[in-house]
Amino acid sequence: xxxxxxxxxxxxxxxxxxxxxxxxxxxxxxxxxxxxxxxxxxxxxxxxxxxxxxxxxxxxxxxxxxxxxxxxxxxxxxxxxxxxxxxxxxxxxxxxxxxxxxxxxxxxxxxxxxxxxxxxxxxxxxxxxxxxxxxxxxxxxxxxxxxxxxxxxxxxxxxxxxxxxxxxxxxxxxxxxxxxxxxxxxxxxxxxxxxxxxx
Amino acid sequence: xxxxxxxxxxxxxxxxxxxxxxxxxxxxxxxxxxxxxxxxxxxxxxxxxxxxxxxxxxxxxxxxxxxxxxxxxxxxxxxxxxxxxxxxxxxxxxxxxxxxxxxxxxxxxxxxxxxxxxxxxxxxxxxxxxxxxxxxxxxxxxxxxxxxxxxxxxxxxxxxxxxxxxxxxxxxxxxxxxxxxxxxxxxxxxxxxxxxxxx
Numbered sequence: 001x002x003x004x005x006x007x008x009x010x011x012x013x014x015x016x017x018x019x020x021x022x023x024x025x026x027x028x029x030x031x032x033x034x035x036x037x038x039x040x041x042x043x044x045x046x047x048x049x050x051x052x053x054x055x056x057x058x059x060x061x062x063x064x065x066x067x068x069x070x071x072x073x074x075x076x077x078x079x080x081x082x083x084x085x086x087x088x089x090x091x092x093x094x095x096x097x098x099x100x101x102x103x104x105x106x107x108x109x110x111x112x113x114x115x116x117x118x119x120x121x122x123x124x125x126x127x128x129x130x131x132x133x134x135x136x137x138x139x140x141x142x143x144x145x146x147x148x149x150x151x152x153x154x155x156x157x158x159x160x161x162x163x164x165x166x167x168x169x170x171x172x173x174x175x176x177x178x179x180x181x182x183x184x185x186x187x188x189x190x191x192x193x194x195x196x197x198x199x
Numbered sequence: 200x201x202x203x204x205x206x207x208x209x210x211x212x213x214x215x216x217x218x219x220x221x222x223x224x225x226x227x228x229x230x231x232x233x234x235x236x237x238x239x240x241x242x243x244x245x246x247x248x249x250x251x252x253x254x255x256x257x258x259x260x261x262x263x264x265x266x267x268x269x270x271x272x273x274x275x276x277x278x279x280x281x282x283x284x285x286x287x288x289x290x291x292x293x294x295x296x297x298x299x300x301x302x303x304x305x306x307x308x309x310x311x312x313x314x315x316x317x318x319x320x321x322x323x324x325x326x327x328x329x330x331x332x333x334x335x336x337x338x339x340x341x342x343x344x345x346x347x348x349x350x351x352x353x354x355x356x357x358x359x360x361x362x363x364x365x366x367x368x369x370x371x372x373x374x375x376x377x378x379x380x381x382x383x384x385x386x387x388x389x390x391x392x393x394x395x396x397x398x
Contacts, residue, residue, distance in 0.1 A: 010240050010261065010263060012247070013244070013248055014247045014251050014259070019251075019256075019257070019258070022251075022254070022256070023256075041209050042209070045209060045211040045212070045213075048211070052213050052218075055221070057218075057221070057222075057256070058297075059296070059297040061293070062209065064209060065293060065296065069289040069292060069293070070286055070290060087269055087286075090268040091269060091290055091293065094258070094260070094264060094269070094290065094294075095294075095297070097258070097264065098257075098258040098294070098297075100297065
């Protein structure tokens with residue numbers, strides 16, 4: 001059977017607009033990209049807390065719930081990373097269709113993969129946040145002990161050490177986490193987003 | 200890099216329980232299985248409308264939004280069907296974690312694949328609905344013209360014609376759509392679920 005043909009759409013009445021209206025805010029994907037240890041997941045988690053206080057319906061996607069489930073068949077080669085990000089992008093699209101605000105925190109080191117994510121959404125549905133922190137600082141933090149393992153060769157294909165990171169050139173928002181603490185970084189993102197989430 | 204190691208969980212404060220509480224109902228996966236043309240998607244769509252009227256936060260997964268996006272790399276061989284259902288199950292798990300009620304309408308012809316879906320959820324989170332309609336009736340309806348194509352050999356691996364369907368033996372609910380119209384079928388499912396959705 002052809003992979004593309006013979007999928008005949010149903011005409012369902014409950015659509016993105018109706019699901020979005022009952023939530024009282026617009027759906028949006030906030031995509032955090034940056035090196036391991038840059039603070040993506042911490043910032044996304046704190047941002048979710050702030051949204052939650054404001055009654056925004058959120059969901060967070062990160063390595064914890066993706067790499068151990070949907071994408072547990074994928075490794076960290078460049079091809080697998082591309083497929084990893086493709087699937088996350090498609091899942092994000094379903095969540096946006098459901099009317100939610102999605103916080104996605106993934107290294108997503110390749111520009112072409114991030115561009116694919118962006119291509120699935122309208123301009124107002126997508127915000128790329130570059131969590132910008134020098135490799136040296138991330139490696140010094142080494143909150144998970146992964147850089148040490150990568151340096152010892154115990155982890156292959158580790159971004160920044162043995163696998164490339166292509167810094168974003170068109171992010172909607174950049175936060176330098178080596179120059180701002182979590183509170184300040186969070187405040188800056190909230191300021192940037194405050195008009196965009198509420199109807 | 201090992202596929203399973205080096206995923207170190209974050210301790211995020213907003214969890215399934217908190218997301219569920221603000222929605223005012225429990226999360227649940229309602230999984231419709233049955234032959235093409237049995238009425239899965241129609242019933243799931245109507246049920247979503249009813250839930251929507253009652254303020255339940257829903258999302259619907261079906262071939263329309265899965266086969267053209269996340270799973271567009273998959274065909275209809277038995278292996279690809281297994282991977283198709285595995286990914287849908289994992290995506291459903293994310294939506295349940297987000298606190299939503301998910302209506303999933305997929306042929307899902309293999310018992311082992313449906314058992315895998317079930318294995319990801321607690322008893323109270325999962326309901327399997329067998330949309331039971333004889334092949335002859337589905338083929339007579341042939342709402343999408345797919346059975347005619349399958350009989351002419353224009354579609355390979357078509358469930359019921361050239362690919363197996365293993366009828367469920369442990370569904371929480373069975374609806375015979377050749378003996379009930381949509382209104383009656385819907386009423387029966389709503390009756391069955393009414394105590395389970397609301398807190």
